[in-house]
Amino acid sequence: MKAIRPDICVSIGNVDFHAISNLLPKLSLAEIRIDLLNLNRDELKLLFGLHDNLIATYRPKESEFDVMLNLLTDTIGYGAAWVDVDIDTPTEIIREITAIAQAANCKVIISYHNYTETPTYARLKKITENAQTYDVSLVKIACMANSTSDCARVLSLYEENTRIVAFCMGQVGTITRVAAPLLGAPFTYAALPGNQTAPGQLDYIYLESLLDSLKPL
DSSP states (O other): OOOOOTTEEEEEOSSOHHHHHHHGGGOSOEEEEGGGOOOOHHHHHHHHHHOSSEEEEOOOOTTOHHHHHHHHHHHHHHTOSEEEEETTSOHHHHHHHHHHHHHTTOEEEEEEEESSOOOOHHHHHHHHHHHHTTOOSEEEEEEEOSSHHHHHHHHGGGGTOSSEEEEEESTTTHHHHHHHHHHTOSOEEEEBTTBOSSTTOOBHHHHHHHHHHHSOO
């Protein structure tokens, strides 16, 4: 079975265990949104044992950082290739997760999300630099685009940075999700058909057809 392009990460949430386990063999890279899945520890262990290139993500609600720490620590033990930690997580927890991950040869993504607007370029640059101080594998920047200039500002981050995935959310920002791997991002995020986990995501089948025409592998 031919797998989906390696520069497409399919973000998976709001589906059941059997749907995920049937889908994973088709994917080169997937994000397991643990916060959007009703899975027990045994099911998580089985999933991370089925695929060797999965990102474990848990977006904590307020004061849930200990829950996130425990879940990500467990998934590292289960074989996660990546863990995603939001930059607003307390510093001591980021450092603890990073140390546990690096000891297990698991890569770390520090992510920044702004669901209302796109900050100034100076602010975006500072956020990126702050994230990079943790010596992680990748920095993710995702901001809501309210104009095309917002899109241009986020994409300009690629001029000075490697090891980033930067794009805009929302309908206006959809084009940046296509542009990201063309500008240097190792991958871009996509959705299951009809099952977005973030605003503006394209489904992975359509996104693959676009990238195949723009950047054949």
